[in-house]
Amino acid sequence: MTEYNFAYLDEQTKRMIRRAILKGLAVPGYQVPFASREMPMPYGWGTGGVQVSAATLTPDDTFKVIDQGADDTTNAVSIRKFFENTAGVAVTEETEKATLIQTRHRIPEAELTEDQILVYQVPIPEPLRFLEPRETETRKMHSLEEYGLMHVKLYEDISQHGDIATAYAYPVMVQDRYVMDPSPIPKFDNPKLEMSAIQLFGAGREQRIYAVPPHTKVVSLDFEDFPFVASKANHPCDLCGAEDSYLDEVILDDAGNRMFVCSDTDFCRSRRAAGHVGRLGTEDAA
Amino acid sequence: MIELDNVSKSFTLHNQGSAIIPVMEGATLKVNPGECVALTGASGAGKSTLMRVIYGNYLAASGRVVVGGLDVAQAEPREILALRRETLGYVSQFLRVVPRVPTQEVVAEPLLAIGVDKAQALERATGLLERLNIRERLWTLSPTTFSGGEQQRVNIARGFAHGYPAMLLDEPTASLDATNRDTVLSLIEEAKARGTAIVGIFHDAEARERVCDREVNVSHFTPVAA
Amino acid sequence: MTPLLQVKGIEKHYGALIGCKDVSFDLYPGEVMGIVGESGSGKSTLLNCLAGHLETDAGQVIFDTRADGPVDTLQMSEPERRMLGRTDWAFVHQHARDGLRMSVSAGGNIGERLMAVGDRHYGNIRDKAVDWLGRVEIAESRVDDRPTAFSGGMQQRLQIARNLVTGPRLVFMDEPTGGLDVSVQARLLDLLRGLVREMGLSAIIVTHDLAVVRLLADRLMVMKDGHVVEAGLTDQVLDDPQHAYTQLLVSSVLQV
Numbered sequence: 001m002t003e004y005n006f007a008y009l010d011e012q013t014k015r016m017i018r019r020a021i022l023k024g025l026a027v028p029g030y031q032v033p034f035a036s037r038e039m040p041m042p043y044g045w046g047t048g049g050v051q052v053s054a055a056t057l058t059p060d061d062t063f064k065v066i067d068q069g070a071d072d073t074t075n076a077v078s079i080r081k082f083f084e085n086t087a088g089v090a091v092t093e094e095t096e097k098a099t100l101i102q103t104r105h106r107i108p109e110a111e112l113t114e115d116q117i118l119v120y121q122v123p124i125p126e127p128l129r130f131l132e133p134r135e136t137e138t139r140k141m142h143s144l145e146e147y148g149l150m151h152v153k154l155y156e157d158i159s160q161h162g163d164i165a166t167a168y169a170y171p172v173m174v175q176d177r178y179v180m181d182p183s184p185i186p187k188f189d190n191p192k193l194e195m196s197a198i199q200l201f202g203a204g205r206e207q208r209i210y211a212v213p214p215h216t217k218v219v220s221l222d223f224e225d226f227p228f229v230a231s232k233a234n235h236p237c238d239l240c241g242a243e244d245s246y247l248d249e250v251i252l253d254d255a256g257n258r259m260f261v262c263s264d265t266d267f268c269r270s271r272r273a274a275g276h277v278g279r280l281g282t283e284d285a286a
Numbered sequence: 287m288i289e290l291d292n293v294s295k296s297f298t299l300h301n302q303g304s305a306i307i308p309v310m311e312g313a314t315l316k317v318n319p320g321e322c323v324a325l326t327g328a329s330g331a332g333k334s335t336l337m338r339v340i341y342g343n344y345l346a347a348s349g350r351v352v353v354g355g356l357d358v359a360q361a362e363p364r365e366i367l368a369l370r371r372e373t374l375g376y377v378s379q380f381l382r383v384v385p386r387v388p389t390q391e392v393v394a395e396p397l398l399a400i401g402v403d404k405a406q407a408l409e410r411a412t413g414l415l416e417r418l419n420i421r422e423r424l425w426t427l428s429p430t431t432f433s434g435g436e437q438q439r440v441n442i443a444r445g446f447a448h449g450y451p452a453m454l455l456d457e458p459t460a461s462l463d464a465t466n467r468d469t470v471l472s473l474i475e476e477a478k479a480r481g482t483a484i485v486g487i488f489h490d491a492e493a494r495e496r497v498c499d500r501e502v503n504v505s506h507f508t509p510v511a512a
Numbered sequence: 513m514t515p516l517l518q519v520k521g522i523e524k525h526y527g528a529l530i531g532c533k534d535v536s537f538d539l540y541p542g543e544v545m546g547i548v549g550e551s552g553s554g555k556s557t558l559l560n561c562l563a564g565h566l567e568t569d570a571g572q573v574i575f576d577t578r579a580d581g582p583v584d585t586l587q588m589s590e591p592e593r594r595m596l597g598r599t600d601w602a603f604v605h606q607h608a609r610d611g612l613r614m615s616v617s618a619g620g621n622i623g624e625r626l627m628a629v630g631d632r633h634y635g636n637i638r639d640k641a642v643d644w645l646g647r648v649e650i651a652e653s654r655v656d657d658r659p660t661a662f663s664g665g666m667q668q669r670l671q672i673a674r675n676l677v678t679g680p681r682l683v684f685m686d687e688p689t690g691g692l693d694v695s696v697q698a699r700l701l702d703l704l705r706g707l708v709r710e711m712g713l714s715a716i717i718v719t720h721d722l723a724v725v726r727l728l729a730d731r732l733m734v735m736k737d738g739h740v741v742e743a744g745l746t747d748q749v750l751d752d753p754q755h756a757y758t759q760l761l762v763s764s765v766l767q768v
Binding site: 297338343344363364382399 | 540698699701702705709726727730731744745747748752754755756759760763
């Protein structure tokens with residue numbers, strides 16, 4: 001693979017991105033601008049995450065990519081192949097074996113360790129965007145800690161739906177300072193944002209990088225009388241029987257039959273390998 | 287209570303060749319508590335002008351206009367406002383109110399402005415409206431659509447809501463029937479008994495006779511045309 | 513008594529043009545001051561300088577703060593000034609849509625200032641929002657409607673509720689009745705008068721409508737070409753104007 005520089009990006013660009021990452025780690029939750037590059041894939045396919053991964057990968061890393069928790073979707077497969085080709089790193093689908101995990105819309109079910117890095121693909125990094133379209137104003141609000149508006153959004157949720165209906169990209173307060181969009185992960189995953197691994201967030205189109213260092217305090221915003229609840233579908237996984245994992249709903253036929261399965265495919269596979277069986281699972285399905 | 291010393295007033299019409307029109311000169315007047323002084327003189331002699339100068343509505347050109355110890359000719363706006371709230375009442379010939387405000391609140395407003403409890407203020411207001419024969423079903427309506435006589439009585443009720451120590455009355459009995467006229471004169475007598483110093487314009491000679499202690503002819507203050 | 517606001521020598525230039533110059537006055541608690549003048553006279557420029565929306569070239573705007581007494585707001589840091597703008601100060605824009613969040617419900621609009629100062633109890637916020645809707649005469653049933661579904665007069669009343677919910681002590685108003693029907697204007701004026709008296713508010717109202725200042729303002733300042741040409745008691749300035757321009761202004765009003 002000598003026709004690519006290691007991990008596709010040139011060394012100067014990787015240094016620039018690393019500086020942004022370090023700044024992001026130093027100021028948890030703060031959105032650091034960076035000079036996002038054109039990548040050989042369209043915006044919306046994870047160009048921000050890919051650039052952060054490229055700047056973070058070393059030849060000794062083992063790389064894993066998930067999209068909505070799955071290793072086998074087009075997006076995940078393409079990005080995994082991309083770094084196999086351009087960096088020649090080892091790849092895996094097993095969460096425990098990976099040292100660098102790039103993700104879209106999920107945090108793996110398995111608890112991550114301090115030897116791992118989780119890279120998120122972020123479509124819109126600004127949590128205040130939908131209420132205040134002016135970037136100059138949202139930056140000022142962050143710098144002055146004026147976050148009343150964030151609660152206006154939650155207020156609107158309750159007044160319209162009777163409860164906080166925001167189910168994903170649920171805003172959090174990082175280390176009592178910055179309000180952050182955790183990327184469109186389900187709010188079920190929010191409590192896991194306080195973890196041992198390093199978390200890096202890359203938004204390619206919006207040219208922003210931000211980070212949550214290990215063991216950082218991350219609090220989901222809420223009201224005293226409407227506290228945050230990390231909700232999920234009230235079912236066990238139909239394949240592995242897990243009661244505590246985030247589930248995808250799958251329509252089975254036109255008769256209205258459906259099943260719920262773990263969105264984290266590696267988690268589900270490893271449980272079935274260990275002998276757990278759900279309602280529709282079979283011993284030999286794994 | 288009300289004391290004018292050598293007061294003069296002129297209007298400068300900047301947009302009409304800067305014509306200067308002197309309207310009052312050497313006006314001197316003293317009204318004691320409990321005294322009612324009637325201003326007399328022909329139309330245009332300056333009765334209303336003098337009242338307006340005392341109220342601070344017109345700016346005196348020179349002299350002193352002391353009401354309750356405050357020189358209105360020199361005072362700051364907020365001092366005059368406080369004077370009008372607490373000390374000096376004015377019943378003009380015309381009712382000027384915010385449209386849509388119910389009559390009883392219009393009457394109670396001077397009391398509310400000095401911090402009287404709302405229920406108490408409304409009670410006093412309705413008492414006055416009753417005395418002045420304003421029908422109860424009008425109390426919750428705005429007086430802007432009332433007849434001239436009704437508006438006049440609402441105006442008087444408003445003027446007498448708070449027991450001011452000094453009052454200016456501009457033809458308070460004009461366009462009133464005998465009963466209401468009598469009520470108004472009684473109100474004036476009651477105010478005098480409380481010690482209110484009153485300056486008024488009364489075209490109605492009988493009324494003047496009944497409530498006024500003396501007359502001052504303002505034509506003495508009218509500048510002689512040069 | 514300490515003035516709530518002491519304005520000293522405010523000056524603002526637009527290049528070689530004078531926005532306003534040498535403006536000084538004291539405003540005491542509970543006083544309502546009107547600023548009148550024709551378009552371009554500098555009255556809106558002055559209001560925006562006072563409220564800190566425009567940078568001034570010279571002068572002081574000293575506000576009697578609750579915590580530290582009189583402080584020059586022009587020397588305050590931006591966070592301090594913005595905090596003041598959410599708590600003790602309020603600004604009512606001529607166009608309600610400049611002062612409202614049009615994509616947020618009426619309740620959310622009113623609640624924003626409460627949440628901005630740390631209120632985190634949905635039930636309380638909503639109760640206060642409903643209470644304020646009532647005070648500005650908007651039906652409780654409209655609490656979850658967006659202001660886009662409101663009439664102009666309702667939007668303006670909503671803007672007032674949104675501003676007054678935190679109990680400010682000083683309200684800046686830029687043509688609050690401009691662009692409204694006459695009948696709606698009267699209702700709004702009545703409402704403002706009541707609120708000013710009940711809450712002991714001080715207010716500075718910029719308008720070109722002399723009828724509005726006669727009904728609302730205790731004091732009046734007349735501006736022309738960026739200068740204050742006359743100031744005093746409202747009825748005195750309107751009934752016995754001293755300056756040529758004020759005389760022209762007063763005599764130009766159509767009588768009905």
